[in-house]
Structures are given as C-alpha cells and as structure tokens.
Amino acid sequence: MADATAQTAPTTPARPGRFKEFWRYFRENKGAVVGLYIFAAFLLLALFAGLIAPHDPLVQYRSATLVPPAWQEGGTWSYILGTDPLGRDMLSRLLYGARYSFVVGVVVVILASTGGILLGLISGFAPKWLDTFIMRLMDIILSFPALLLALVLVAILGPSLVNAMIAIAIAYQPHYVRLTRAAVIAERSKDYVISAKVAGARLPRLMFITVLPNCLAPIIVQAALSFSNAILDVAALGFLGMGAQPPTPEWGTMLAEAREFILRAWWVVTFPGLAILITVIAINLMGDGLRDALDPKLKRS
Structure with missing residues (x-):
C-alpha cells in the first residue's frame, strides 16, 4: 500500500540550486562573462607573480635604463615590456602591482561595507532623531567628491x-x-519581519539574521563597483604622490615616476595605464552582470 502511494504521489520539478540560477542569469550578459574571465586572468597573474615575473621588481639594472619592449627596435627579450627610467623590468613591476591593486580593492570594500552596513542597519531600525543624525552626517561626507575627500584625509594622516x-x-x-x-526600510514592514517580532526575536537577531540576508543583493553589486573605483582612486593618489610611495610597484606610482618620459619612452606610461583601464572595465562589466543576476526586477522567466 505504501509503495502504491509512493508511486502515485505527484512529483514536482526540483528547483535549481542558487548558484546555478545565479549563473544562468549572469551568463546572459556576455560582457559580464568577458569581464569575469579578464578579472580571473589578472587575479591569477597577481597570485603567481612570484613565479611568472622574470625579474625582481625592485632591482635596478643601471645598464638597461629605458630599454624598449622586445618587439621594438633596440629591445631585448630579457625585458619583454621594456624597462623604466631606473632600469627596472616593467613586466615584473606590473605583475607585482596587480597584487597591490587587488589588496587595495579587497581592503577598501571590507572596511567601507562593514562600517556602512552596520550604520545602515542601525539607521533603518533607530528612532527618527538618530536616523536623521546618521543620514545628515552621511550627506555631509557625500557633499565632497570622493577623491578630494580621500586626498584631504591622506594629507592629514600622512602619505x-x-x-x-x-x-x-x-x-x-x-x-x-x-x-x-x-x-532595511523596504524589508522591515514585510510579513516575515513582523512574524519574527511577534515570535519574540530580539533587535540584534532581527537586524543581522532576519533582515540583513535579504538586503545583500544590492550591497554585493555596490561592492563590485567600489572595488573598481578603489583601484582607480588609489592609482590617482599614487600618481599625486599621496598613495603608495616609491619604490613600491603600484600602478599609479609607476605612472607618476614615468610622466617625465612620456615622449621619450611611451611604454613606461602606456602599460600601467592599460593595466588600470582593463582591470577597471572588467570589474565594472562584472558589476553589471551581478546586477542583472541579483535584481529580481531584471530577471526574465
């Protein structure tokens, strides 16, 4: 009897896993997939820079200053992308510079998102006076351009x-x-939050366990965009002499050291600039794909 019941019971199609569903929507955006592959390639180059780099990025070969790339007349395959004004290998410095750029992006996103999410949760559940105070403080910070504010803070803290x-x-x-x-404001009036309140859930549980997981989709997209902006802004600060200091092989610092040689040696500014450009574009394309995959309004059945 039990076997017959089991055989006649209706079967419902299994719902695809969250990752499979996410990937199905993500890969519909071809640009996002290309950006993901480029980002992964740069990440692998950064991780294995110690094995791939042909030279030490800090060693100066004084007999090989401003050597052109290997394919240009006068170049040599010992320095595939040429050397900088101090005789340091450009390829090695670019590979190690990728490490600094990715570390910068990760650290900035972790610091900004941790503090921002905590303050946002507090503001969303706080009394009106505290919510107003927090948001007006954020408005004051937003009234300054991000790069200008960062420049002022670095000038105070030290380059x-x-x-x-x-x-x-x-x-x-x-x-x-x-x-x-x-x-949080959009979620806290929904039935599942009210049910949790009625069940006796305390405020910390409501904030971090009940509501926060349902607010992560737009935050993840913002994190991807912040990652690329952080790389760009740190490069700008390095170019202005307020970020990484020489001889650190950071892309913005490399541009600053080579700006006097733009006309004499095109490669010393072209390759760091291209590295910044390609990385930022790839991460922005990934951000578009994340938005398409995580925003339910943009999903197509």
Whole structure:
C-alpha cells in the first residue's frame, strides 16, 4: 500500500540550486562573462607573480635604463615590456602591482561595507532623531567628491598606501549606509519581519539574521563597483604622490615616476595605464552582470 502511494504521489520539478540560477542569469550578459574571465586572468597573474615575473621588481639594472619592449627596435627579450627610467623590468613591476591593486580593492570594500552596513542597519531600525543624525552626517561626507575627500584625509594622516585605503574606505562608506538603510526600510514592514517580532526575536537577531540576508543583493553589486573605483582612486593618489610611495610597484606610482618620459619612452606610461583601464572595465562589466543576476526586477522567466 505504501509503495502504491509512493508511486502515485505527484512529483514536482526540483528547483535549481542558487548558484546555478545565479549563473544562468549572469551568463546572459556576455560582457559580464568577458569581464569575469579578464578579472580571473589578472587575479591569477597577481597570485603567481612570484613565479611568472622574470625579474625582481625592485632591482635596478643601471645598464638597461629605458630599454624598449622586445618587439621594438633596440629591445631585448630579457625585458619583454621594456624597462623604466631606473632600469627596472616593467613586466615584473606590473605583475607585482596587480597584487597591490587587488589588496587595495579587497581592503577598501571590507572596511567601507562593514562600517556602512552596520550604520545602515542601525539607521533603518533607530528612532527618527538618530536616523536623521546618521543620514545628515552621511550627506555631509557625500557633499565632497570622493577623491578630494580621500586626498584631504591622506594629507592629514600622512602619505602611504595604508592611509590611502583607510581614506578611500571612509569616502565610500556613505554609499553603503544609504543603500542598506533603504533596503532595511523596504524589508522591515514585510510579513516575515513582523512574524519574527511577534515570535519574540530580539533587535540584534532581527537586524543581522532576519533582515540583513535579504538586503545583500544590492550591497554585493555596490561592492563590485567600489572595488573598481578603489583601484582607480588609489592609482590617482599614487600618481599625486599621496598613495603608495616609491619604490613600491603600484600602478599609479609607476605612472607618476614615468610622466617625465612620456615622449621619450611611451611604454613606461602606456602599460600601467592599460593595466588600470582593463582591470577597471572588467570589474565594472562584472558589476553589471551581478546586477542583472541579483535584481529580481531584471530577471526574465
């Protein structure tokens, strides 16, 4: 009897896993997939820079200053992308510079999102006076251009890569606060939140366990965009001499050291600039794909 019941019971099609569903929507955006592959390639180059780089990025070969790339007349295959004004190998410095760029992006996103999400949750559940105070403070920070605010903060803290990351994280934090607050306000009036309140859930549980997981989709997209902006802004600070300091092989610092030789040696500015450009474009394309895959309004059945 039990076997007959089991055989006649209706079967419902299994719902695809979350990752499979996410990937199905993500790969519909061809640009996002290309950006993902480029990002993965740069990430692998950064991780294995110690094995791939043909030279030490800090060693100066004084007999090989401003050597052109291998395929240009006068170049040599010992320096595939040429050397800089101090005789350091450009390819090695670019590979190690990718490490600094990715570390910068990760640290800035972690600092900005952690503080921003916490303040956004507090603002979304706080009394009106505290919510108003937090949001007006964020409005004051947003009234300054992010790069200008970061430049002022680095000038106060002192020029270094660590201080540049802290300054940029502070400049990006209001975006996470406003985004999280808006998502919390939209979620807290829904039935599942009211049910949790009736069941006796305490405020910390409501904030971090009940509501926050349902607010992560737009925050993840913002994190991807912040990652690329952080790389760009740290490069700008390095170019201005307020970020990573020489001889650190950071892309913005490499541009700053080579700006006097733009006309004499095109490669010393072209390759770091291309590295920044390609990385930022790839991450932005990924951000578009994340938005398409995570925003239910953009999903097509």
